[in-house]
Amino acid sequence: MTAIGMGPRLRLPGLLPREEGLETYLVRAGGVTAVRLDGGDRLTVIDLAGRQPAELTVVAAGGANGSAIGISADAPASTLRRLAAGAHPGAGAETILAALAAGGVNPEHARAVQLFGEYSPAGARETFTASQPAQILVAAPGRVMRVDEQAANPPSELLLEVRRAVTRPAAEPHLPEPLADPVLDLRIDAATARDYQVKAGQYIQVIDIEGRQCSDFLAFGAHQLDSGIERGLDSTTTRYFMGNAYPQPGLFGKFYDQDAQPLVEIVRDTVGRHDTFGLACNAKYYEDFGYPGHVNCTDNFNARLAQYGIAARKGWPALNLFYNTAFDDANLLVFDEPWSRPGDYVLMRAMTDLVCASSACPDDIDPANAWVPTDVHIRVYDAERKFSMAISHRVTPESEATLTKKTAFAPRTSALTRQQTEYRGYWLPTSFDGHGPQAEYWACRERAAVMDLSPLRKFEVLGPDAEALLQRCVTRNIRKLSTGQVVYSAMCNETGGMIDDCTVFRLADTNFRFVGGDEYDGVWLREQAERAGLDRVWVKHSTDQLHNIAVQGPASRELLRELIWTPPTQPAFMDLTWFRFAIGRLGDHNGIPLLVSRTGYSGELGYELWVHPKDGPALWDAVWAAGEPHGLLPLGLDALDMLRIESGLVFAGYDFSDQTDPFEAGIGFTVPLKSKEDDFVGREALLSRKAHPQRSLVGLELAGNEPAQHGDCVHVGRSQVGVVTSATRSPVLRKNIALCRMAVQYAELGTEVEVGKLDGHQKRIPARVVRFPFYDPDKLRPRS
Known part of the structure; x- marks a missing residue:
């Protein structure tokens, strides 16, 4: 990205347009997106992943009029018709139907031109030029993907690019659509603050309109103020009870006053990174910087809060939304531009009646507001409304943000526990009420346990070049993989660093x-x-x-034998061997379709069951009923961590990253450099790294009862020789154990080392290098 007469520009995804006059819009799988074109505007429809049909319906003067962009509708607009039948209720559907009604088009009889086909390549595109003003409705029709389909083709997204014939003037910042009908809609102009009152249970949405703009938030118990007592958000109390530095939906989302009473709870956060409690900017800060008299949030707050009898302060401790501060390695407080994008927001729920104040920070002398202060918007929603708890994620900086989802099994697991955590874009249980991690662990080791693993990312790799692509991208030899077989592999970049570990299922040639x-x-x-x-x-x-659950433990085969039916063309369930799968039904040939694989992440005999999300509750119920005689328990992430560390199973972000090769991650067996003759990404680097190893993954057994933690340094004498990647207290071994990335000079079995605590020197835990996996090192149990 360059500009005439200038050097390269900073890359700021989400803030700078990629091209002057270019607008982009996403059409979600199964959804519809509407764009308005004027005469001369060009619309390009792009099939991002391939094999995704598109339906274009044109509404122009006089109703449906495809000639406005040079097309003739030749097929039913199936997605719009389903919308009219109530298949996709919601505000988005209402907007689309309103656009059709305004153009005099009956959605029940809408027609469209169909683009792309069953085998359109990834990136296929079609471009149209408008001859007159028109509303274009683009749909990405989709259907349920059956687990037992031979050539599954799940629906995928389309991208729309609009290039304007006449460059439009800079538009007013776009304010996101309300989440519901607001009871309060309040704009806070740049460099000002506003006060407002909120009732218990109501929701407060603080919106960063243009991105990179901080907003301080204050809240006081209204009933205490009525009695002349000032009780507001308190950083010390909040951090003590929550043990977390940043506002985050889930277990660490409540914020307290000095009397340890909760005032607000974070429900949604589309940014995920804020300072929690620093001072709102104040006169002293600007004076010390050389800007006396600069407008500041503290003085703005003082002016707004005086009417409630709240005493003025020199600096208000506030919940600093969208403010990006951190402590560096030298424990210095540093800050940079906020992470927030245009339209990002934080949604809070009032735990009691509140008097609130919010600011649009005026700081223009440093990066706190990206040097240019802008407006903030506040919306308050009725307590009767229900909003999902969520955090926002982007796959890449340019990607659309997606909120945390629930899995197909959430209706069942959430009835068994309130201990939920955000895990890779989904809510998953950490442990279950009435059981706890230890009981869940022992159920898996001695009987059977069922866990939700739906956040695993699945991709169908299809077509004549599918084998060649996987052979190029993963380290295992995919050409040797038989239909019905699964293989565990690493996927590396050009330097040999691990992008991820994975399993690959071969469904057909x-x-x-x-x-x-x-x-x-x-x-x-x-x-x-x-x-x-x-x-x-x-x-x-x-x-x-x-979506998928895992049924693991010594009793898993007996538990499932009466549940899984397979046709004669597939292996019988009881004949499935390790890393094999079969496609069958639940119960009998009339049951829901499923795929069962003899795989898992526990180190025990076990299976994974894969179904369409609509069938998730039925599958859970069947497994739960069949498991009762076997002492089946649900299993959460805390117990799973114990199981997988004992069994030497690595975890992304802990035991490996893109700076770690498979040998250093302890899964060198996934890299058959001699027997895999085909080239693959990272091969040359891995040849060199294997020939000249610097680190390897080893097992540590710690003395005493104090556990190690991820990131603990490992020493011999003064020198650091390794780092703990994962650690736990092993119930079955009754020892503290850890996985450690160790310098190869100290990786021999029996080597004595020390795990450093505090600064790594003032406290040491003796440890020695031992064989791992710690539990069942020859993997006899999952093979049984």
């Missing part, structure tokens, strides 16, 4: 299912296909079409 932990895996696979010129392969995201 040209059909594979890639299962990894990260949404980015699909982006990487598509990039590699394009780079290699493999134009007969499609990578289709299928996570929303496949």
Whole structure:
């Protein structure tokens, strides 16, 4: 991105347009997006992943009029008709139907032109030029993907690019649509503050309109103020009870006053990174910087709060939304531009009647507001409204943000526990009420346990070039993979660093299912296909079409034997061997379709069951009923961590990253450099790194009863020789154990080392290098 007469510009995804006059819009799978064109404007419809049909309906003068962009509608607009039938209720549907009604088009009889086909390549595009003003409705029709389909093609997204014939003047900042009908809609002009009152249970939405703008938030108990007592948000009390530095939906979302009474709870956060409690900017800050008399948030707050009898302060401790501060390695407080994008928001729920105040920070002398203060918007919603608890995620900085979702099994697991955490874009249980991690762990080791693993990212890799793409992208030899077989592999970048670990299922000669932990895996696979010129392969995201539970433990086979029916063309359930799968039904040939694989993440005999989300509750109920005689328990993430560390199973972000190669991550067995003759991404780097190893993953057994933690340094004498990647107290071994990335000079079994605490020197825990996996090192139990 360059400008005439200038050097390269800063890359700020979400803030700078990629091209003058270019607008982009996303059409979600199964959804509809409307764009307005004027004469001369060009619309390009792009099939991002390939094999995704598009339906274009044109509304112009006189009603449906495809000639406005040079097309003739030749087929029913199936998605619009389903919308009219109530298939997709919601504010978005109402907007689309209103656009049709305004143009005099009956959605029940709407027609469209169909673009792309069953085998359109990834990136296929069609461009149209408007001859007159028109409203274009673009749909990405989709249907339920069946687990037992031979050539599954899940619906995917379309991208719309609009290039304007006449460059439009800079538009007013776009304010996001309300989440519901607001009871208060309040604009806070730049460099000002406003006060407002909120009733218990109501929701407060603080919106950063243009992005990179801080907003301080104050809240006081209204009933205490009526009695002459001032009780507001208190940083010390909040941090003590929450143990978390930043506002975050879920377990760490409540904010307290000095009397330890909760005032607000964070419900949604589309940014995920804020300072929690610093002083609102104040006169002294600007004076010390050389700007006496500068407008500031503290003085603005004092002026607004005086009417409530709240005493003025020199600096208000506030909830600093969208403010980006941190402590660096030298414990110095540093800050930079906020992470927030235009339209980002934080949604809070009032725990009691409140007097609130919010600011649009006036700071223009440093990066706090990206140097240019802008407006903030406040909306308050009725207590009767219900909003999902969520955090926002982007796969890449340029991607659309998505909110945390619930899995297909959430209706069942949430009835068993309130201990939920945000995990890779989904809510998952950490432990279950009435059981707890230890009981859940022992159920898996001794009997059976069921866990929700739906956040695993699934991608259908389809087409004549599917095998060639996977052979290029993963370290295992995919050409040797048989239909019905699963293989565990690493996927590396050009330096040999691990992008992810994964399992690959071969469904047929040209059909594979890639299962990894990260949404980015699909982006990487598509990039590699394009780079290699493999134009007969499609990578289709299928996570929303496949959710899965794992049934693990010694009794898992007996528990499931009466539940899983397979046709004669598939292996019988009882004949499934390790890392094999079968496609069948639940109960009998009339049951819901499912895929069962003999895989897991516990180190025990176990299976994973994969179904469409609509069938999730039925599958859970069947497994739960069948498991009762076997002492089946649900299993959360806390117990799973104990199980997988004991079994030496690595975890992304802890035991490996893109700075770690598979040998350093302890999964060198996934890199058959001698037997895999085909080239693959990272091969040359891995040859060099294997020949000259610097670190390896080892097991540590710690003395005493104090556990290690992820990130603890490991020493021999004064020198650091390793770092703890994962650690736990092993119930079955009754010892503290850890996985450690160790310098190869100290990786021999029996080597004595010390795990450093505090600064790594003032406190040391003796440890020694031991064989891992710690539990069942020969993996006899999952093979049984």
